Amino acid sequence: MSSSLRVALVQDRDRGSVDANLTRIEQQVAQAAAAGVRLVLLQELHNGAYFCQHQDVAEFDRAEAIPGPSSERLSALAAVHNVVLVASLFERRAAGLYHNTAVVFDADGRIAGRYRKMHIPDDPGFMEKFYFTPGDLGFEPIDTAVGRLGVLVCWDQWYPEAARLMALAGADLLLYPTAIGWDPRDESAEKLRQQDAWVISQRGHAVANGLPVLSCNRVGFEADPTGLGAGIQFWGSSFVAGPQGELLARAGDSDDELLIADVDLQRSENVRRIWPFLRDRRIDAYGDLTRRFRLP
Amino acid sequence: MSSSLRVALVQDRDRGSVDANLTRIEQQVAQAAAAGVRLVLLQELHNGAYFCQHQDVAEFDRAEAIPGPSSERLSALAAVHNVVLVASLFERRAAGLYHNTAVVFDADGRIAGRYRKMHIPDDPGFMEKFYFTPGDLGFEPIDTAVGRLGVLVCWDQWYPEAARLMALAGADLLLYPTAIGWDPRDESAEKLRQQDAWVISQRGHAVANGLPVLSCNRVGFEADPTGLGAGIQFWGSSFVAGPQGELLARAGDSDDELLIADVDLQRSENVRRIWPFLRDRRIDAYGDLTRRFRLP
Numbered sequence: 133m134s135s136s137l138r139v140a141l142v143q144d145r146d147r148g149s150v151d152a153n154l155t156r157i158e159q160q161v162a163q164a165a166a167a168g169v170r171l172v173l174l175q176e177l178h179n180g181a182y183f184c185q186h187q188d189v190a191e192f193d194r195a196e197a198i199p200g201p202s203s204e205r206l207s208a209l210a211a212v213h214n215v216v217l218v219a220s221l222f223e224r225r226a227a228g229l230y231h232n233t234a235v236v237f238d239a240d241g242r243i244a245g246r247y248r249k250m251h252i253p254d255d256p257g258f259m260e261k262f263y264f265t266p267g268d269l270g271f272e273p274i275d276t277a278v279g280r281l282g283v284l285v286c287w288d289q290w291y292p293e294a295a296r297l298m299a300l301a302g303a304d305l306l307l308y309p310t311a312i313g314w315d316p317r318d319e320s321a322e323k324l325r326q327q328d329a330w331v332i333s334q335r336g337h338a339v340a341n342g343l344p345v346l347s348c349n350r351v352g353f354e355a356d357p358t359g360l361g362a363g364i365q366f367w368g369s370s371f372v373a374g375p376q377g378e379l380l381a382r383a384g385d386s387d388d389e390l391l392i393a394d395v396d397l398q399r400s401e402n403v404r405r406i407w408p409f410l411r412d413r414r415i416d417a418y419g420d421l422t423r424r425f426r427l428p
Numbered sequence: 429m430s431s432s433l434r435v436a437l438v439q440d441r442d443r444g445s446v447d448a449n450l451t452r453i454e455q456q457v458a459q460a461a462a463a464g465v466r467l468v469l470l471q472e473l474h475n476g477a478y479f480c481q482h483q484d485v486a487e488f489d490r491a492e493a494i495p496g497p498s499s500e501r502l503s504a505l506a507a508v509h510n511v512v513l514v515a516s517l518f519e520r521r522a523a524g525l526y527h528n529t530a531v532v533f534d535a536d537g538r539i540a541g542r543y544r545k546m547h548i549p550d551d552p553g554f555m556e557k558f559y560f561t562p563g564d565l566g567f568e569p570i571d572t573a574v575g576r577l578g579v580l581v582c583w584d585q586w587y588p589e590a591a592r593l594m595a596l597a598g599a600d601l602l603l604y605p606t607a608i609g610w611d612p613r614d615e616s617a618e619k620l621r622q623q624d625a626w627v628i629s630q631r632g633h634a635v636a637n638g639l640p641v642l643s644c645n646r647v648g649f650e651a652d653p654t655g656l657g658a659g660i661q662f663w664g665s666s667f668v669a670g671p672q673g674e675l676l677a678r679a680g681d682s683d684d685e686l687l688i689a690d691v692d693l694q695r696s697e698n699v700r701r702i703w704p705f706l707r708d709r710r711i712d713a714y715g716d717l718t719r720r721f722r723l724p
Contacts, residue, residue, distance in 0.1 A: 250710045250713060251708045251709070251710060252708060253708065255702070255704070266710070270713050271713065271716075287708065290635070290636060290703065290705050291636070291705065291709065291710075292588030292589075292592065292632070292636050293588075293592075293709065293710075293714050293717060294710075296588065296589070296717060297713075297714070297716055297717065297722070300716060300717075300719065300721050300722040300723075301716075301722040301723065302721075302722070302723050325672045325673075325674045326672065328672075328673065328674065329635045329672045329673045329674070332628055332631045332632050332635055332673045333632055333635045333636060333673070335628045335632070336588070336628050336629055336631070336632025336633075336635070336636075337632075339586070339625045339628055339629045339632070340586060340587070340588050340629060340632075376621045376622065376624075376625045377621075377624065377625045377628045377629075378621045378624065378625075406551070407586070408551070409586050409587065410720075410721070412547045412548060412549065412583065413547070413587065413589065413720070414546045414547060414562070414587075414589070414590075415717075415718045415719065415720055417546060417566050417567065417593075418589050418593070418717050418718045419718055420567075420593055420596060420597075421589060421592060421593065421596075421711075421714050421717045421718070422711045422714045422715055422717070423596065423711065424706075424709070424711055425596050425598075425706070426593070426596040426597040426598070427596075427597065427598050
C-alpha cells in the first residue's frame with residue numbers, strides 16, 4: 133500500500149430533500165474518484181436539514197434502518213467508484229430507539245462498520261438528546277481498504293478521550309462528519325473564537341495522537357423551524373490536518389466545496405518517532421479519567 | 429475576589445549562573461508586581477542551562493532540596509511583592525532520587541505545594557529520563573491566594589490526560605513552565621510545524637477544559653556540551669490563552685520578555701455554560717485510557 137492517500141471532503145448545504153442531497157453527493161463522489169480520491173468523507177446528517185434546532189416527533193420520520201434505502205444507495209456509490217465512503221445517517225434501530233450513526237462503506241460497497249455517536253450535545257439550536265440515544269458501540273475504529281478509520285461525529289470532536297481511544301485501538305486516521313455553525317446574533321469576535329476553537333481542538337487531537345484528522349462540516353444557513361431561534365449559519369471550513377496538526381487543506385466558510393488533499397500516512401510513523409507521546413503516558417495515574425469529577 | 433487576574437510570564441535566556449538567573453527573576457517579578465501582577469510563571473529549570481542535552485553525573489550538582497537555597501530566595505521574592513510565584517526547580521529528594529519539580533509559592537511566600545513532572549521525555553537533546561524520576565504526586569492542583577492552579581511541566585503539555593485530570597480536580601488555570609526549542613539543523617517548514625503544534629496542543633487543552641492556559645518557555649541558543657549535537661534554539665513564544673483557546677498575549681521567539689496579560693476567570697464559567705463538555709463525558713466508555721494500547 134502506498135503511503136500517500138488522496139482524500140475528499142464533501143462540504144455542502146442542505147439541498148431540500150433526501151434525493152436532492154444524495155444526487156449531489158453522487159456527483160461529487162464521481163468527481164472525486166475521477167481525481168484519484170480513494171477515501172471520501174461526508175458531513176453530518178447529509179441527507180437533509182440539520183433538524184435538531186427544535187423537538188418534533190415528526191422529525192423521526194427522517195430516520196432509516198441501516199441497511200436501508202440511503203445506505204443502499206451510498207453502498208452502490210462506493211462500489212461504482214471503488215472508494216471508501218464515510219457517511220452519516222439518522223439511524224432507526226427500533227421504535228423509540230434512534231442513533232446519530234456514521235456508516236463506513238468499503239471500496240467494494242459493503243458496510244465495513246458503523247460508529248454510533250457517543251457524546252450527544254443538547255444546547256440551544258442543537259437539541260440532540262431528544263433524538264439520539266448515546267452510542268453503545270464504544271470507540272472502535274473500522275478497517276477498510278485504505279486503512280483503519282477512527283470515525284467520530286461532531287460533538288465528539290471536543291473530547292480528547294475519544295480521539296485517544298481511537299488512536300490506542302490502532303486508527304490510521306481520525307474522521308469527523310460534523311454540523312456546526314454560528315448563532316447569527318453573536319458578535320463577530322465571538323464567532324471567530326468559536327470557529328478557531330473548533331479547528332484548534334481537532335488539530336490538537338492530530339498532535340496528541342500523531343494522526344491525520346479529516347473534518348467535514350456543513351455550510352449555509354438553516355432557519356429555526358419554530359421561528360423562536362435565529363437559525364444556524366453553518367461555518368463550513370472543513371479541513372484536513374497532518375499528524376503534527378499542520379493544515380493540509382481547508383475549505384471556505386460560505387460555499388459548498390469538494391475539498392481534496394493528499395495525506396501521507398508514512399508521516400505518522402515519522403512524527404511518532406520524534407514525538408513518542410504514546411511511550412510516556414502515565415497509565416498508572418490516569419484512573420480518575422473515568423470519574424465525572426474528582427471533587428465531591 | 430475580582431474575576432480579573434493580571435498574570436506575568438518571565439521568558440528568559442540562561443544568564444550563566446544560579447545567582448545571575450535569580451537576580452534577573454527578582455528584577456522581573458518586581459517590575460511585574462509594580463504593574464499590578466498577582467501571579468507570575470517562570471520557565472522550566474530557570475536556575476541555569478537546560479542541562480539535559482547530555483548525560484553527565486556532574487549535572488546532579490545543580491539539584492537542590494526543597495526547601496533549599498533557591499526556593500528560600502523565591503519564597504522571599506513572592507512575599508516581598510505579594511505575588512503567587514510558580515517556579516521550576518531541579519529537586520534533590522535523596523541521593524540518586526531527583527525530580528523536575530514545579531514549586532508554587534503563595535503570596536505570603538509559603539510553599540503552597542509542589543508538582544513533580546509526571547511525563548518524562550527522552551529524545552536527542554532532551555535526555556530527561558537520566559535525570560528525572562517520574563513524578564509520584566499525581567495530577568493535583570495547588571490552592572493559592574489567586575485560585576487553584578493546575579501546574580504541569582513541559583512534556584506534560586502534549587498529554588490531554590494531564591490537563592483533563594487537573595480540570596476534573598477543580599483547577600482554575602493551567603500553567604506550564606517549559607523549555608522547548610528547535611534543532612538548528614531542521615528545515616524552516618519543520619520548525620514552524622513543531623512550534624505551531626506546541627501552541628495548538630496547549631490551546632487545545634484550554635478549549636477541551638474551558639480553562640485559561642499559561643505557558644512560559646525558555647528562549648536563546650544553548651550549545652550541546654558534548655559538541656555532538658547542534659544545540660537547541662529555544663523558541664520562546666510564551667503565551668496566555670483564554671478558555672476558548674483564544675490567544676490573549678504572546679511573546680516573540682528570540683528575546684527575553686516579561687509578558688503581562690489580564691485573565692478573566694468569569695469567562696471560564698460563561699464558556700462552560702455554552703460548551704458544557706464536562707456534562708457529556710462518556711465515563712462509562714473511557715476505561716481503556718488506562719491501557720498502554722488497546723491492541724496486543
